[in-house]
Amino acid sequence: MTKAIGILNLHNSPKLGPLNTSRSVASTSFLGRYAFMDFSLSNFSNSGIDKQAILVERHLRSIIQHIGSGHAWNENTKIGGLTILYDEPYANTKGYNHDVNNLLENSWYLKGTVGDVVVIAPSHIIYQVDFRPLIEDHVKNHHRISILYHKIENAKTTFIGEDVATIDERGFLRDLTKNQGIDNSLNISMQTYIIDKEVLKGMLQVAHKTSSFLDLRATLKMLAKEMPIYTYEHKGYIRCFDSIENYFKYSLELLDFDNFKELFNSNWNVYTKTYDTPPAKYGPDSEVKSSFIANGCIVKGKVKNSIFARDVIVEEGAEVENCVILSSSYVSENTHLKNVVCDKEARILHEKDLSGAKEKPLYIKRGDIV
């Protein structure tokens, strides 16, 4: 059986606005229960890829805090493992802090880890995929580099800045260009690659010798013209989380059960860190509709179309609608919130009526008292 290594690539992650001032998309709370990185790591886990690494660009602390021992994503905790790779010397040097340099700086990882192919995936594009049949096909057909793409119909407003894959009739990649929002119907590269390990090591050298600023995406664009790079089409749920507006929109969209079913199915666990919080508690006068409520929450007021992370408290008489409330926040009595994204540990004590727009949610900073 082909042995695969999974690398979660946090370079090239966009920012979810103010949510990402001190954390990356990867460790941002999603659906009240997950961090974004859980989805790619679980894709690895569920595909039997037990050796995993994370290429960290910045905000190392919040990544480490979420990962812990890494056992949540590993099948065998000794033969498998989750390694954090960080480009210490260049972390603060703009232009140099990219995935190719990170892998070169940590070249011991690819050298010392048993594997035939490397699967690279991002954390801000959320999808579900079983890599096993793709890896099998990749090996059987002697592809050396393969990329995953998704045909989308709304590229004028989504996946902006992501790579557009130009694919020939035989399924090989011809070019990668940036989506500038001009056309709607495009094949978007999912920044998800299957690469033979030895080929990847060679690629890193080629990139380095060409330009110190060449990252993985740019190297693939360059190589597409020189060698066969195969493409696999992905179907099913996919979203690119690239702004707080889209974060808000896509999160709430999953409250529609039909959308939810597309992302989650019972054969596909999404693993995450456990916090040992008690189940959610609802008071005698609570009214909750169309919401995800995480454990540890205590809800005494009204909640509609909202997502609560762990340990959120909503007091009596409060009304929360169309909101995403991150963990340990507090909504005091008789407070009305609408279209609000409330970061962790915020306390809504004095303002009794806060609302943003559906397209532009009001953001409340982490730990703030308002």
Place this chain on the structure above:
Amino acid sequence: MSSGKVVGMILAGGKGTRLKSLTKKLAKPAVFFGGKYRIIDFPLSNCANSGIDTVGVLTQYESVALNTYISNGSNWGIDGNKSVTATLPPRQTEEGANWYMGTADAIYHNIDFLERSHAEYVLILSGDHIYKMDYSKMLEFHKDRKAKLTVACLNVSLEEAKRFGIMKTDEKGRIISFSEKPKKPESTLASMGVYLFDYKTLKSELIKDHKNPESGHDFGNNIIPQMLSSKKKLFAYPFSGYWKDVGTIDSLWEANMDLLDTKVALDIYDSEFKILSADTRSTPQYIGPYAHVKDSIINQGAFICGEVHHSIIFNEVTIEKGAVVEDSVVMPNTTIKAGAHIKKAIVGPKLVIEGKHAVKKETDKVILVNN
């Protein structure tokens, strides 16, 4: 915990016949409780929160499922570099193979485990009680009084006293008499089945008891009277928090309902004394557009589209639109179909309750719905 190695020994071998079909294929301590937990999470979490790093779990009835659940103790964090969690089912030895014949007999057969653990104090616990307790305070009490055995106790009503080990103490708290399930209780000071022994005393008492062919090898019936008759120093440690033996369908239901009663002193929401448990790897809890949820506790992974009032709902439970659940406990992976009306019931795990299922009227008894 302060100096002096404490080993926790949790008695978890009982069948729990009075829980009826809930324990058909499951030991009583593994029965689900409180939306997320199993009963044994409580004593194990108490140990973890009290700084006890070595715990033996004595299993016997349907031990495989329970042993698998306990595993290496990592769910309670009792798997650190100085920690040991060991499941101790009966085994074959050079002397032969024996089932555990009583609570004291179970500990007797694991003296070697206590020796290897370098126990100085041994805390004997039950795997089927719901309570939160910091045992380190009890240890301080035990040391202060230079006791050989300290028995945790609480005050019960005179009527309830008939179901407990009842003790009388002098003004300093020293136990002067003890009787197990007395017909005419002399006091209302009841044993919680939590015993803290000096290890050396425990060992010699267990050996003495083992040699006695008349003995039932039970802590309450045999060991404590044996120690009192030889004038050992036994003290009663007063405990004032919530404590409940969940040995029957009624008491299991009541203890679940107690979690919804803000006047009851069992706080599972205190983040400084968490009740730890296995993670269920669930999806987020979803409350649907037509759901009514009031006065309830609901775990992650639950799908609520119907009505839930004053109930405890576990992970991966689906309550369809048009289903009503009141004053009930619904265990993991059960689906309540549209049209079903469940009231004052414990619904077992992995069931599908059809829409035609309705509660009997005017009933006041707790109903068990299970296979």
